[in-house]
Amino acid sequence: xxxxxxxxxxxxxxxxxxxxxxxxxxxxxxxxxxxxxxxxxxxxxxxxxxxxxxxxxxxxxxxxxxxxxxxxxxxxxxxxxxxxxxxxxxxxxxxxxxxxxxxxxxxxxxxxxxxxxxxxxxxxxxxxxxxxxxxxxxxxxxxxxxxxxxxxxxxxxxxxxxxxxxxxxxxxxxxxxxxxxxxxxxxxxxxxxxxxxxxxxxxxxxxxxxxxxxxxxxxxxxxxxxxxxxxxxxxxxxxxxxxxxxxxxxxxxxxxxxxxxxxxxxx
Ligand SMILES: Nc1ncnc2c1ncn2[C@@H]1O[C@H](COP(=O)(O)OP(=O)(O)OP(=O)(O)O)[C@@H](O)[C@H]1O
Ligand SMILES: [Mg+2]
Ligand SMILES: [Zn+2]
Numbered sequence: 001x002x003x004x005x006x007x008x009x010x011x012x013x014x015x016x017x018x019x020x021x022x023x024x025x026x027x028x029x030x031x032x033x034x035x036x037x038x039x040x041x042x043x044x045x046x047x048x049x050x051x052x053x054x055x056x057x058x059x060x061x062x063x064x065x066x067x068x069x070x071x072x073x074x075x076x077x078x079x080x081x082x083x084x085x086x087x088x089x090x091x092x093x094x095x096x097x098x099x100x101x102x103x104x105x106x107x108x109x110x111x112x113x114x115x116x117x118x119x120x121x122x123x124x125x126x127x128x129x130x131x132x133x134x135x136x137x138x139x140x141x142x143x144x145x146x147x148x149x150x151x152x153x154x155x156x157x158x159x160x161x162x163x164x165x166x167x168x169x170x171x172x173x174x175x176x177x178x179x180x181x182x183x184x185x186x187x188x189x190x191x192x193x194x195x196x197x198x199x200x201x202x203x204x205x206x207x208x209x210x211x212x213x214x215x216x217x218x219x220x221x222x223x224x225x226x227x228x229x230x231x232x233x234x235x236x237x238x239x240x241x242x243x244x245x246x247x248x249x250x251x252x253x254x255x256x257x258x259x260x261x262x263x264x265x266x267x
Contacts, residue, residue: 021045068139075134075144075174084131095120098242098265099129103136105264110142110175113206114261117235119213119220120244126212129244130178133210137176145171148180149195156194168201177202182213182235192227203234210239217241240265 009022018029018040024047029040044052076082086103089096095118102109102116109115116133118126134146156164171177179198184191202209213220220236223229240261 021047023047064141068141071138071141071143072135075138076131076146078146081127081131081134081146084128085135086132089128089132093125093129093244095242095244096125096129096132099133101265103133106137106140106142106176108264109208109261112261113208113238114264115208115239116210117213117220117239117241118210118244119215119217119241122214124244126244127180129242130180130210130212134176134178142175143173144176144178145174146178146180149182149184149198152179152198153184153191153194156197164197168197171198172201172205172207174207176208176210178210178212180212182211182231183215189227192231196227196231199231199234203238208238211235217243 006019006028007022010028011020011022012018013020013027016027018027018031020026021028024045026046028042028045028048030043031038031040033039072082086100098116099118118129120126131146134144137144155167159167182195199209220232220241223232242265
């Protein structure tokens with residue numbers, strides 16, 4: 001019988017009369033019974049199967065990498081954040097260990113709907129840490145969106161109620177939502193209402209979210225009015241506070257210890 005994959009070294013096994021591969025010495029033919037008649041058909045020898053499996057693995061790997069690139073382009077629309085990855089961490093910020101552990105234990109965090117509240121002074125590395133987590137989680141194949149409250153408020157300000165609801169629902173299509181800079185809404189009642197809508201929608205979805213803010217933990221725990229309390233209460237319930245200012249770092253341990261999520265973040 002004709003065999004397009006036959007090689008010069010292939011041979012016919014004298015006992016079975018079947019064609020064997022000259023490389024791996026396993027059969028390239030097998031016998032089957034069809035309507036009471038025995039027929040000899042082609043099959044794959046071990047080295048052919050191995051080659052196909054390797055090609056399939058490579059194809060899947062290429063597909064996975066392409067998917068991750070697409071996920072990253074969606075997750076980090078601000079190109080400046082593309083450079084913020086754990087391998088660029090200079091090791092100077094002790095709080096980064098919690099960010100590492102959050103990403104490392106992402107599947108547990110996701111299951112628990114556990115988020116983080118990265119709070120601290122200007123330039124203390126909150127956005128850096130959040131973007132590192134965004135990278136690491138997309139690399140695990142999950143859709144992430146990292147945006148900031150300024151951008152979210154801008155988007156919502158032009159929308160009518162139905163579009164707003166659609167927009168809020170679209171944020172919940174991401175397994176992890178990271179929103180930078182809570183606090184920009186401080187002085188506007190309208191903006192506060194929009195921030196409440198975003199936070200409440202995420203809160204109700206039970207999906208994890210990460211918030212960064214320049215507000216202090218005390219300000220978040222003792223909001224000045226009900227409008228702020230409605231937002232901060234939800235954030236504090238779902239997001240473990242991590243202090244991004246080494247001076248106040250120890251002070252924050254009390255809050256860390258109280259949180260159930262803390263045990264996953266401390267190595
Ligand atoms: N662990 C780190 N390793 C390397 N570079 C870092 C690290 N943390 C922060 N940086 C760098 O420091 C700068 C300030 O960090 P970042 O923007 O994250 O601060 P921030 O806390 O978000 O500040 P703001 O409150 O003003 O938003 C950035 O340029 C960032 O690249
Ligand atoms: Mg920032
Ligand atoms: Zn073979």
